[in-house]
Amino acid sequence: MTEEQAKELLQKYLDQQASPQEQKKVEEWYATLHVKDVVVPADRKAAIGAQMFAQLQLAMRDDSKTGKVFKLQSFIRIAAAVFLILTIGISVWKLNTKVPSENQVTVFNRSKQQKRITLSDGSVVLLGPSAKLCYPKTFASNSRQIELKEGEAFFDIAHQEKRPFTVHTSAGVNIKVLGTSFKVKSYQASKQLEVAVITGKVAVSNLKGALGTLVKDEFLTCNKNNGCAAISKIKAPAFIGFAFDGASLDQVIAKLQYVYSIKILLSDSGLGKLKTTASFSSKQSPEEILDIICSLHHLKFNASKNHKTFNIYR
Known part of the structure; x- marks a missing residue:
């Protein structure tokens, strides 16, 4: 069963739409959480507790708005399901990030x-x-x-x-x-x-x-x-510096594209091998930096109307 399928089953359990067999499966999962071999780090328990508390508060508010009494059985059902959803998420996270x-x-x-x-x-x-x-x-x-x-x-x-x-x-x-x-x-x-x-x-x-x-x-x-x-x-933008020491123009372009979320195209793929040594700051505009780089290599560039795409050529 995938994480998504597990969440769907737990949601059915919360909505009281699960079959007897599905209810039994959820309750069996909940029981396994108390096995001694299941260890959750302290900081993870704290995060789980905070998110469970928030979910339970929302559930209690919803019940009070509809005039229903928040019974102990409902509390246990929601707590168990929320805890299980969070635990499955943590288990998947651990599986995806597992390293020695x-x-x-x-x-x-x-x-x-x-x-x-x-x-x-x-x-x-x-x-x-x-x-x-x-x-x-x-x-x-x-x-x-x-x-x-x-x-x-x-x-x-x-x-x-x-x-x-x-x-x-x-x-x-x-x-x-x-x-x-x-x-x-x-x-x-x-x-x-x-x-x-x-x-x-x-x-x-x-x-x-x-x-x-x-x-x-x-x-x-x-x-x-x-x-x-x-x-x-951000009201007061922060800036970083980035430098190139003999980097190829291809490497420079890759960096600039990610720094400014722009696209830079070369008219000739051979231009990508040109070497660049220079220092810049994210405070500078892409046009200002490209102007310097093109001057170093005797190149030219132009920009699209929205200034999101640039073309470098001889």
Whole structure:
């Protein structure tokens, strides 16, 4: 049974539409949760507890609005189903991110300054004070997955199209990127989780589904109790620097495309081999950077009307 099928069955159980056989299966699942061999980390239990409490509050409010009495049986049914849904989600998450324990590194920043961490793929994490991060010494061949267990961190992710990068949080919110820079703030004591994109694009989701896709200078806040999210513009945009030391024009273009969420085309594929050594800031516009790069190589460029597509030519 897939995760989606399990959730559908649990929803039927919640709606009291499950057959006797299906009810029995759900109750058997619930019973297995109390087996000693089933271990859920403390931070995961806290996240489960918070989400269960929020769901139960909503259920009680719904019952009170319709004039129904919230009976103990209903409470047990909802608690069991919510707990099972969350547990299945966690089990799937663990299965998808499973790596040998000896490959895991956990860093807790006890200083009052940011701690710089360079990951095996070249990505950089600036871990804030009192923040806790768990990551593998070496990433898997087809994915890159880490967990921000507590606090605030800035991520500058190396672009690898075939190995997407995902940041998991203890609040059950995940941020998936290909190559970009962004900031995540997730304190267990806070009701809100925040994601701010400095360059590129990220997709944010939780156990219920997608919360939104953010691009440069956009900011998402998510209420950890009810899962509601809102996206807005960053009032005071942050900037990052990026440098090229003998990089090919193809590599430069790949970086610029993800930093600015644009498309850059070459009139001649041979131009992609040209070498570039220069430093830039995301504060600069794409046109300004392309103007400098083209001047270095005696090239020209033009832009589409919406300034989202650029063509470089001789």
